[in-house]
Amino acid sequence: MKIPKLKINVDNSRHSRYPIDMSTNTHKKPIQPTGNFRAIPVAVPENLTNIRVILFEPREPGNIGSVARVVKGMGLSQLYLVNPVPFQDVDAAWYMAHGAQDILENCQVVSELKDALEGIQYLVGTTHRRRDVRLPQPVPAREAAQTIATLSQDKSVALLFGREDFGLSTDQLSLCQLSASVPMATKNPSLNLAQAVQIFAYEVFVASLEEYPPSEIDYAEVNALEEFYGRVTRLLDKVGMSPYNREWETYLKSLRRVFSRAPLEPRDIATLDMIFSTTYRYIERLEKKLESTQ
Structure with missing residues (x-):
């Protein structure tokens, strides 16, 4: 007996970045209300809209898509990519973002970290x-999550992740008010x-x-803090102070550590700026007077 071949009609007009539905009409799953779909239905906490996930130089399009899926699944919405590998036309990114293509389409792509920190x-x-050792010791992810959940009630908070091969640099970690890590049983694999x-x-999500x-x-x-630190080092350079080997980046790590012991508010920066900026302008006036007498 001749067995008939199964013919599958594929709609080639659809963009390849979206997975093709190969199911037949006779085997469609019944449509279920979203609220009844998950085993443990929960209301999405409002503070999650204040939380941003930032990937610094991600190298794998598939990872970018997977992160988009995580972002949506955990109730987040802000995804920023800093200098990522090209991913917009890579099928793996869209396949791994299954169900979260909207997050991938609307993610913000920037060239520098400071733009993602706006x-x-x-x-x-x-x-x-x-x-x-000059950096604060990392706290467990769960402890960091409680801090994030608390502050994001009315403030903008970001989680920063490094590239797959190197992670974040020491300089990048020194920008952070808090560093965190996932406790693991073994050193490798990461x-x-x-x-x-x-x-x-x-x-x-759970903490929230x-x-x-x-x-x-x-x-x-x-970013306002970094601009402030820049003005401080500019003044120190003006008065002739020079860190060891003129490594200002290394000195900046220490400077950030000192000021991070107590959170700075905008009014604190304005108060300190008055001291440093007034001193800097005074030195400039003295220099001009000296030049005019020569």
């Missing part, structure tokens, strides 16, 4: 390796980028299900 008041960096994002995002009072501290934006 508006961020509290930055949490992630790491797997032991770091410079977590895949998307796996790390999933763990942190889940911990933040609790109620927290808004923080009374009006945190200054991370």
Whole structure:
């Protein structure tokens, strides 16, 4: 007996980045209300809209897509990519973002980290390796998640992840008010980028299900802090101070550590700026007077 061949009609007009539905009409699953689909239905905490996930130079399009899926699944919406590998026309990115293509389509792609930090008041960096002793010791992901859930009630908070092969540099971690890590049983293997994002995002989601009072501290934006540190080092250079081997980046790490012991508010920066800026302008006036007498 001749067995008839199964003919499958494929609609080639659809873009290849979206997975093709190969199911037949006779085997379609019944449509279920979203609220009844998950085993444990929960209301999405509102503070999650204030949390940003930033990937610094991600190298794998598939990881970018997977992270987009994590972002949506954990109730987040902000995904920023800093100098990523081209991914928009790579099928793997869209396939791995299954169900979260909207996050991938609307993610923000920027060339520099400072652009991704625009508006961020509290930055949490992630790491797997032991770091410079001048940096604060990392806290477990769960503890960091509680801090993020608390501050994001009324402030903009970001989770920063490094590239797959190197992670975040020491300089990048020194920008963060808090560094965090996932406790693991062994040194290797380390977590895949998307796996790390999933763990942190889940911990933040669970922590956000609790109620927290808004923080009374009006945190200054991370970029405003960096601009302030730049003005401080400019003054120190003006008066002739020179760090060892003129390594200002190394000195900046120490400077950030000193000022991070107590959170700075915009009014704190304005107060300190008055001292440093007035001193800098005074020195400039003296220099001009000296030049005019020569």
